Amino acid sequence: MDDVDRKILAELQQDGRLTVTELAARVRLSVSPCHRRLRELERSGAISGYRAVVEPAAVGLTFEALVFVSMRQEDRDTVAEFETALAGIPHVLEAERLFGEPDYLLRVATADLAAFQRLYDERLATLPGVQRLTSTLVMKHVVKDRPLPAERVAP
Numbered sequence: 001m002d003d004v005d006r007k008i009l010a011e012l013q014q015d016g017r018l019t020v021t022e023l024a025a026r027v028r029l030s031v032s033p034c035h036r037r038l039r040e041l042e043r044s045g046a047i048s049g050y051r052a053v054v055e056p057a058a059v060g061l062t063f064e065a066l067v068f069v070s071m072r073q074e075d076r077d078t079v080a081e082f083e084t085a086l087a088g089i090p091h092v093l094e095a096e097r098l099f100g101e102p103d104y105l106l107r108v109a110t111a112d113l114a115a116f117q118r119l120y121d122e123r124l125a126t127l128p129g130v131q132r133l134t135s136t137l138v139m140k141h142v143v144k145d146r147p148l149p150a151e152r153v154a155p
Helices: 003-013 020-026 031-044 075-085 111-124
Strands: 063-071 092-097 102-109 129-137
Touching: 003 020, 003 031, 020 031, 031 063, 063 111, 075 092, 102 111, 111 129
Parallel strands: none
Antiparallel strands: 063 102, 063 129, 092 102
16 A cells, blocks of 8 residues: 555545546556556455444434443454344444453434333343443534545554
8 A cells, every 4th residue: 555545535534426537637557557446456455435423313213322341251252142132233333352351332313312222121131142331422523524634644
């Protein structure tokens, strides 16, 4: 990955709907080499997909919480069952496995507090291996969906 590839990634993170012609102009390449680089970035997995970013409130998801999950047991089978079950809950927008305590951090969006309580009681609390759930409500997003930095930090 060189500086031109990083510029391509930076431009696409700002606007994933750029045409190859527009992208080439922004990174100062002709269309053909830009297209080759773009396909290679996709093939290598550096670009894992393209999607629309939807505002949760526009689709009625106005309540957001962070849920910390502590596991009762962390053997391979229980962790796999937990993660598979978690992946099947659409209102869990993000899930991170952590080192230390707690074991997982979830970002959850629902319509309101009542919907969150149902999700918490009926789905999250019944996941395999869960010992304890702790939640905190999101007041506002300070930094959200920030593109990855284009430049590397020097060692």
